[in-house]
Amino acid sequence: MSDAAAAPNYKKTLNLPQTDFAMKANLVQNEPASIKRWGEGDLYGRLRSLGADRKRWVFHDGPPYANGSIHLGHVLNKTLKDIVVRSRTMMGFDVPYVPGWDCHGLPIEHKVMADLIESGKVEKLNALEPDARRMAIRRACLDYAMKQVKLQRGQMERLLTIADYDNPYLTTQPSYEAGVLEILAELVEQDLVYRALKPVHWSIANETALADAELEYMDREDLSVYVDFEAADAGAVYAAFGVDDVARDERELHATPSFMIWTTTPWTLPANCAVAVHERTEYALARIDGNITVLATNLVEAIAKIGKAEDVEVLATAPGKALLGLRYRHPFVTDVPACGLGRELDTAKTWSIVAADYVTTEDGTGLVHTAPGHGQDDYNTGVREGIPVYCPVQGDGTYDQTVPAWLRGMDIWKANEEITRHLTESGHLYHAQRFSHSYPHDWRSKTPVIFRCTEQWFVAVDKPTRHEGKTLRRLALDAMERVEFIPAWGRNRLRGMLESRPDWCISRQRTWGVAIPAFETPEGETFMTAASVRAVREVVREKGSDAWFQMSPADLLARYAPHDGPAPDPTTLTKGYDILDVWFESGSSWNGAMRARSDGADFPMEVYLEGSDQHRGWFQSSLLCALGMTGRPPYKSVLTHGFMVDKDGKKLSKSKGDTVEDLFKKYGADVVRWWVASLSYEGEMKVDDEFFKLAGESYRKVRNTVRFMLSNLSDFDPNRDRPEAPHPASLDAWILGEYELVASDVIEAYEQYDTKAAHHHLYNFCNDALSAVYLAAVKDRLYCDRADSPRRRQTQAALYDVADGLCRLIAPILCHTADEAWRALRGIDAGDARTSVHAEKFIHSFHTKRDQAWPSVFKAREAALVALERRRAAGGLDNALDAGLVVPDPADDLSRFDPTDLADLHGVSRFRVDQSAKEVLAEDLREEPYGFARCDRSWRRDGTVRQRSDGGALCDRCADAMGV
RNA sequence: GGGCCUAUAGCUCAGUCGGCUAGAGCGCACCCCUGAUAAGGGUGAGGUCACAGGUUCGAGUCCUGUUAGGCCCA
Secondary structure (H helix, E strand, O other), rough: OOOOOOOOHHHOOOOOOOOOOOOOOHHHHHHHHHHHHHHHHHHHHHHHHHHOOOOOOOOEOOOOEEOOOHHHHHHHHHHHHHHHHHHHHHOOOOOEEEEEOOOOHHHHHHHHHHHHHHHHHHHHHHHHHHHHHHHHHHHHHHHHHHHHHHHHHHHHHOOOOOOOOOEEEEOOOOOHHHHHHHHHHHHHHHHOOOEEEEEEEEEEOOOOHHHHHHHEEEEEEEEEEEEEEOOHHHHHHHHHHHOOHHHHHHOOOOOOOEEEEOOOOOHHHOOOOEEOOOOEEEEEEEEOOOOEEEEEHHHHHHHHHEEEEOOOOEEEEHHHEEEEEOOOOOOOOOOOOOOOOOOOOOOHOHHHHEEEEOOOOOOOOOEEEEEOOOOOOHHHHHHHHOOOOOOOOOOOOOEEEOOHHHHHHOOOOHHHHHHHHHHHHHOOOEEEEEEEEEEEEEEEOOOOOOOEEEEEEEOOOEEEEOOOOOOOHHHHHHHHHHHHEEEOOOHHHHHHHHHHOOOOEEEEEOOOOOOOOOOOOOOOEEEHHHHHHHHHHHHHHHHHOOHHHHHHHHHHHOOOOOOHHHOHHHHHHHHHHEEEEEHHHHHOOOHHHHHHHHHOOOOOOOEEEHHHHHHHOHHHHHHHHHHHHOOOEEEEEEEEEEEEOOOOOOOOOOOOOOOOOOOOOOOOOHHHHHHHHOOOOOOEEEHHHHHHHHHHHHHHHHHHHHHHHOOOOOOOHHHHOOOOOOOOHHHHHHHHHHHHHHHHHHHHHHHHOHHHHHHHHHHHHHHHHHHHHHHHHHHHHHHHHOOOOHHHHHHHHHHHHHHHHHHHHOOOOOOOHHHHHHHHHHOOOOOOOOHHHOOOOOOOOOOOOOOHHHHHHHHHHHHHHHHHHHHHHHOOOOOOHHEEEEEOOOOHHHHHOOOHHHHHHOOEEEEEEEOOOOOEEEEEEEHHHOOOOOOOOOEEEOOOOOOOOOEEEEEEHHHHHHHH
């Protein structure tokens, strides 16, 4: 009975772990096999066919823009969506998921035009008739967009997302375009669509409006002028500064004050209609070399210096708020036409002081020259205040006939000098100087662009709709109360934007999009009614939006029925060439994609899930479109996520870091998804190579845990070997109970879209409950018991159930690994593409009965492990199997448990309960007077160890297993 | 400049209605095992809860301000 005796090598007699499920995941190679298998087995189609008796839960994909490779933002968004879709499916819902792409719009047109210019084809193009030219551009755009869709689709599939990729919705599909025009018709019918002026960047050289992407900012030197606008009512100005008539007399303030403005575009002065101040800025009534003028207090000194003034005095100060409503006289204009289509004008406000919060005192005078026809800010102010949106500049850069005679027909750049000279002569000019600044230029002609008002189409948000007579804004604000926002602050954010948003400008002067089907009569009247839009819609439904560019007005209106109302003779009409804002298109997806495919059944959708930038974009455009047509919001819930930042929390630079494809190659999609699931997506998320490495390590922990379970089930057949339900005090009952707790936590987390919590619970279950506790404890019986011992089979049954349940729980996140593991567990043939964990439901419970005293066991265990560690540190007792534990049990909780189970739970050879003990005693079994020998096979110390017939020293259990 | 949001251990995150000594995991240190082995296990050290005020018997939590950062506007 000596430990040192040469004993047979028992390793081969153990039931050691065995599995084909590799420790090394090799995701880069194996994930594509899963994708292929899911495709061959038509997983998406099969999930739909499962859905016959399931409740439908419709997820609606926001369409990414079809341009370029997907980036980390797409990875985040698509992974979160996929986790939602897969988890809701496994909860037992029918969750269709139609992916979409936003295919129209400027970025694509821009790219295509740049390519055409580069390849020299643009000359040929320009020689074509306008419609033929537009069609040539459109064909090139469509071609480009389809390539991008194909590229992105492949990358999204590589991310292991499941969707109806063979049947996506594209904003270029005729049926989709018809759905867009349907909404437009509904809005037109309610008289919500109107035409009005709006400032745009305008290229004089090309006589066209430009988009932001077509601008290049270059330095330019302009004449900047400080101009005095004479007050219309001197007394009112003094009063605003608290200087009453008595005080004026006393201080001999008889001069008429002026308001001093500053501008770098003197050519816009003829269009001046107001002066803006900031309500909270302090303004001074100052005397500068005899002239009394109003300007921001903290700029008085600097401006006096610029004009080389010698005598400067601040007479009084007042907040900007006090100046509001004061009138002034334009230095050379006496009449402004009442222009500003679509809005009532308040002519009394022309040439008065108004408030604007963009006014600063960083440069200028603190009083901002406001020409609503020539600037975005100015325009917004003009619209808000009801002052004219006056634009006397024509497309060729010359003034029209509404300006003073000396300016008519003059080129605006020449006018800069002329106006300055005129102001000098009339005594309105305080100072003029050259000023160098960054100024937008036309990217093609390299000439400076101007802001100029053009006619655009708008959707009114403050006009009554047919839905209880409420305005779109009112409907939208009301809807905020009914929609669920995750996180909740999304509601406030959207509400704030809805409260302050202007009417929606839905037109663009472009080619790549759905044309606004407006006609013009020979008299210059616009013809667009609900019926005419619907007539065109029917043509578009069949032939696509190309029809607008290919067909005559008469053919486009062929479906226009007489009872639709009087219409102009179609043969006299000409077509308009504005296209719809792409946000109007994507905002119609609930109709053009989802309702169209379900006969109207899939509305409203359960959830929209996009980045927080979409509060301004898709969440809002979808909401307005849906409310306008149906009176209802298109979604029940809005879920938003934040953006990626670098490891220091700074904005992510586009050029830095790995591409998405690099990530798939370096880590595999499951690791990337595991990382995404761990993020606090509601805020900013830090991204760095280091985090993917960490995610890889924690992924491996999960994978190894699953692998260990699988490897101990190689000889287990659940149909053949499953015993009765485990005893409540057994380890197996404990782990099944733990599984049920984690399943409940994880499923609840999925329900609440809390991927981080799901990730956390899953990882901790693998790491703690399984790896550190249960699997460590049951190793001995799995390895050393007779293969078919009831105790071993009991544990295998628990392992099988837990592995089965766990594979399902991780499936929405680790969709490749889960399927691979689950198939290994079930022994599914590699060629069988029709079986997948993703078609299964979550397992909530095994109806396990657990002993109430388990918490006491783990409380005692904590103390016992500390005692054991102390004993080890004291020296001589390194191997826990040489140790025994004597544990106090004052409440008599532990006696119901099997001492062997408890010993296994602590990794020791013997566990004894002593009700009277005060503290845990870790004893060295080698010092036992009776001699606790070590079993050569199980390495445990046990009173039953004896020399056996095969020459080894074995415990009874091992002797039985060996049959000796 | 405005709206919305974020800040807790070296890192990623919990922390409910304001209430015991602020918790996990990773990492780190030390140790064990060598029959999960490019694995597994144990113990331990880490925090002025961004900063400054305020409310309260009591504040990580509520209020105000500041700083840093993000999204959207301007």
